[in-house]
Amino acid sequence: MSTIKTPIIPSRQHFVQVEGDKELDKEAICIFVATGFFLDTDTYWKNQKVLAPASQNLVDESGILIESKPWFQWQYNQRDITFEKALEEFTSLFEQIIAEQLQDNKVILPLSGGLDSRTQAIAISKLKNSVTSYSYSFKGGYPESNIAKKIAKSCGFDFKEFKIEAGYLWPNLEELVAINNCYSEFTHPRQMAVLEDFKKMEGVFSLGHWGDVLFDRGAPEGIASEQLMPMILKKVVKKGGMELAQALWDEWSLDGDFDSYLKDRIATLLNKIDIQNTSAKFRAFKSMYWAPRWTSINLSVFEAAHPISLPYYDDRMCQFICTVPEEFLADRRLQIAYIKQQNPQLAKITWEAQKPFNLYTFEKNITPHNLPYRAGNKLNRTIKEAIGKPYVQRNWELQFLGMENDEKLQDHLFSENLHPFISKPLIAKFYNHFKNVDAVKYSHPLSMLLTLAVWNKNRKNG
Structure with a gap:
C-alpha cells in the first residue's frame, strides 16, 4: 500500500485503476469534446481515474485506488483586514x-x-x-x-x-x-x-x-446562485462543442441526452462546494475542475x-x-x-x-478615450486583409487554414476507418461545416475530432 497526497491544484495527472472492466467511458469523452477537458476524475476509460485535487489517497501494489479523502476544502473565510x-x-x-x-x-x-x-x-x-x-x-x-x-x-x-x-x-x-x-x-x-x-x-x-483566475473576481458582482450553472456552461463549453458531443452521444446510442447529463454532472460537483459567495464559489469550481484538467x-x-x-x-x-x-x-x-x-x-x-493603456490609465479604456486606438487597429487589420495578409488571432488558424494544413488534417481524419469509435460520415459532416459553414464555430469540433482520431490510432498501435 502507498499513500499519495495531491496538491490543491495538481500540475500533472496521477492515474490510478478502479474496479471494473476496461471499457471506454463514452459519456466522459462526450464532455471532453464539448469542453476540451475531462471533468473531475474522468479519463478515456471507466476503470481508470485521475486522483482528485487536494486529496489523500490509498493505493495498493497493483495501482488500484482503495480510498480517497479530501485534505483541503475551498472556502470563503474573508478576514476583516484592510x-x-x-x-x-x-x-x-x-x-x-x-x-x-x-x-x-x-x-x-x-x-x-x-x-x-x-x-x-x-x-x-x-x-x-x-x-x-x-x-x-x-x-x-x-x-x-x-x-x-x-x-x-x-x-x-x-x-x-x-x-x-x-x-x-x-x-x-x-x-x-x-x-x-x-x-x-x-x-x-x-x-x-x-x-x-x-x-x-x-x-x-x-x-x-492561474494567476488571472485567483486574482480577479470569480463571477460578476451581484450574480445569484441560480445563475452559476448557465455561467459555468457558457465558460466551459466551446463553440460547436455541444453539437459534436450530442452527435457522438447519439451515434454511440447512450441513454438520455448529453445536455441533461452534462448539467447533472456539473450541478453535482457545484453542490459539493460549501461556499455562499457566488464569486468565490465559481473561482473554487474552476480551480478544482478546470485548472487541473485543462490548464x-x-x-x-x-x-x-x-x-x-x-x-x-x-x-x-x-x-x-x-x-x-x-x-x-x-x-x-x-x-x-x-x-x-x-x-x-x-x-x-x-x-x-x-x-493601449497601462496600469495608471486603463480606466480610460472606454468610449470616447479608446476610439482612436480602436479605429487605427481596425484600419490596420483591414489593410492587411486587403493585401492578402489576414490577421491571425487564434492557434487553429495556423494549423487548419491553407492547402498544406488541409492535406495534413484530412490525412489524419480520413486515412483510417475509425468506425465503430467514430464514423466517417460524422467526421465528414463537421469537417464540411468547418470548410463551408463557419470556420470559427467548427474549429473546436474539428480539433477534438483530430485529437480523438490520433488517440484511437495510438491506442490500437500501442
Whole structure:
C-alpha cells in the first residue's frame, strides 16, 4: 500500500485503476469534446481515474485506488483586514514562494503583456538569479512580444522573441501525443513550436498559470446562485462543442441526452462546494475542475525541456486566496497595486488586455478615450486583409487554414476507418461545416475530432 497526497491544484495527472472492466467511458469523452477537458476524475476509460485535487489517497501494489479523502476544502473565510494589509501579506507570501521555488537556479521566464508574468518579473528581479525571458507572437498576429520586450528591458533580463509559424503542429504531433497523451486538443499548446529552442536554454521555468483566475473576481458582482450553472456552461463549453458531443452521444446510442447529463454532472460537483459567495464559489469550481484538467495538461510541454515552478499553484497561495475579501481580488486590484508599489516603471508599460493603456490609465479604456486606438487597429487589420495578409488571432488558424494544413488534417481524419469509435460520415459532416459553414464555430469540433482520431490510432498501435 502507498499513500499519495495531491496538491490543491495538481500540475500533472496521477492515474490510478478502479474496479471494473476496461471499457471506454463514452459519456466522459462526450464532455471532453464539448469542453476540451475531462471533468473531475474522468479519463478515456471507466476503470481508470485521475486522483482528485487536494486529496489523500490509498493505493495498493497493483495501482488500484482503495480510498480517497479530501485534505483541503475551498472556502470563503474573508478576514476583516484592510486592503493595505492584504497587499502586504500578498507581497510577502508571493516573494517567499518565488524565492523558495527558484532558489539559486537560472530562471526561464515567459513574459506576456498581462499582469501575472509582470508580477513574477518584479519578484524575480529582486533575486540574484540569472534570468532568460521570452515571448512569442503569431506570425501575422498582434506583436505581443513588443510589450514583453519592454518588461524584460526594464528588469534587466535577457530576452528572446519567437514567432509561431503556420503548420508547426504536424511535424511535432507525435511528440505532443507522447507528452500530453491526448488529454488536450492539439491546437492550444503553441509552446510546441519552440520546444527545441526551450531545450537549448538553461534553468527552471517560472510559469504564471492561474494567476488571472485567483486574482480577479470569480463571477460578476451581484450574480445569484441560480445563475452559476448557465455561467459555468457558457465558460466551459466551446463553440460547436455541444453539437459534436450530442452527435457522438447519439451515434454511440447512450441513454438520455448529453445536455441533461452534462448539467447533472456539473450541478453535482457545484453542490459539493460549501461556499455562499457566488464569486468565490465559481473561482473554487474552476480551480478544482478546470485548472487541473485543462490548464495543467500542457504544462508537460514545458517540463519536457526543463523543470517547472508555478507560484500561483502553490498550496499556500490557494489557502491565502480563501481568506482575502472578494472586493480586494476583483478587477486584479492586488496585482495592480503590487506592481505600482514595487516597480512603477513596469506599471507604465502597456497592459495588453487594456491596450493601449497601462496600469495608471486603463480606466480610460472606454468610449470616447479608446476610439482612436480602436479605429487605427481596425484600419490596420483591414489593410492587411486587403493585401492578402489576414490577421491571425487564434492557434487553429495556423494549423487548419491553407492547402498544406488541409492535406495534413484530412490525412489524419480520413486515412483510417475509425468506425465503430467514430464514423466517417460524422467526421465528414463537421469537417464540411468547418470548410463551408463557419470556420470559427467548427474549429473546436474539428480539433477534438483530430485529437480523438490520433488517440484511437495510438491506442490500437500501442
